[in-house]
Amino acid sequence: MLINRDHDTGSLFDPWRYLGDKRRLLLEKSWAAVFREYLLSELPLAEIGSHFSDDFGRPTKDLSMVLGALILQQLHDYTDKETVEAVALNIQWQYALDIQREQDAYLCERTLRNYRRLVIERELDQVMFRTLTDKLITSIGVDTSHQRLDSTAIRSAMRHLTRLGTFVETVSKFLRELRRKHPDLVRLLDPDDWRRYVDRTGEGCFAPATPSQSKRRLPAAARDLYRLVEQFRSTPAAGLESYQLLARVLEEQCEIVENDPDDDPLSRSAPTVIVKAPQDMACDNVVNPADPDTSYNAHRGLGYLVQIMESFSGDDTLEPKPDLITHVAVGKMNTHDRKALVPALSDTQERNVGPLLLLADSHYGSNECVKEAAARGVELLAPIMTTTRTKQGKLTLEDFELNASGHVLRCPQGHEPVATRATSAYLHVRFDESICTACTMGERCLASGNARFRYRRARVRNRTKRLAQQEPHFRDRYRMRSGIEATMSRFKHQMNMARLRVRGMEAVRYRAVLRALGLNIFRVTAYRQATC
């Protein structure tokens, strides 16, 4: 039976009147007042209420209280036990959640877990983030026309494993689940498998392998992996989650080569299992069976990629308002940042909190991104990537003087070209070879070798943009982008996203989204404290 208390109608008697003036003032300046005043009545009760019957079954907890408690749990990064205690005993929590009845002041850890599972399954965490953030934006009057976008890497609670470690843990996970769910099939196992992969004792055990041993023992572990996959393929164990993982690791990390019976008739029944070289594997392969959703990026390591877009004040003369996160999305580490632009713009524009000017770093600054943003009425201000030649200290087209049609007028040494011409694909330029041969910049110049080079028209357009980015006007507009680095730092360290206690995409997404909302609540609280 559904319980939804009325939190909109005020009480005849103030339930908090027992608090003195000073404690009451503290309460009303805290995050608890922000939550109670702006957010408590905006929770998506209908979405979660549809899971329960209106008039049948045991009474539910007050849905506002439970959903609110789940948000406040992430706001403070509390464990389930701490959350239950806070609901029961903490005045701030009870004030925020408008708890006035004894039966509303208690929920057990299991109830909390059940509601959290329901929220995750129905993706209500994202609904809550959007609805409540929009409410904060309208309540405080935040201008979202100027926003900035960036990404950060976060890691779930998992160990870094070597490839041998991944193989061993995957086999071990399968064997343990097999014994738990299909004890009758354990008799099919080689007794040595259990000793080597689960007990990890005695001869041939993988656990104490040094890095050099690890490389040698990887093929042996791969063969065991293949043998187990084949052995249990046609048994009920093939339906186990850990078996699917076993098969996935085998497919991603190994190559099975069937032996040609003509070459070696004796080896017909034993295909060769070859461990793939690291460069032949995808970045989103299983790196730890404890968290198969995690992926790898050579630049950022293992984990998940979180995209965050937030508002900022574009006019120093106006009253400062808090910067609020308007969009948060969790994805695979191997997804390029440029793919996050359109979802971020779609999400915010659908809610009428989209930007008109968006600042982002060079990963979002491709021509496609700029065009896509412009088509949506957004000016994307992002620098173009630095060229490889610049990183190598060589001269680039930016160092040459060009005319309006893109032809070279002068080289960095001030010499005019001998000839220029244009074809449909390229612009060509040729200098005096005797001058170039004697030039001190010859080694680094585009014209090194034969005193000539060619370039595309698109390269001319990029040159124009790169040069414009060095102008004070661009730098002045772009300087506000760096503010999002502080937000990322707060998101990871103030909101504890750098020390997650969970694994898996859904659990990580749930926390990322609700902690971004929590950061917004803290920011609005700080704003109210500064202005009241």
Ligand code: SF4
């Ligand atoms: S190598 Fe030739 S084109 Fe290049 S800077 Fe020297 S003179 Fe100019």
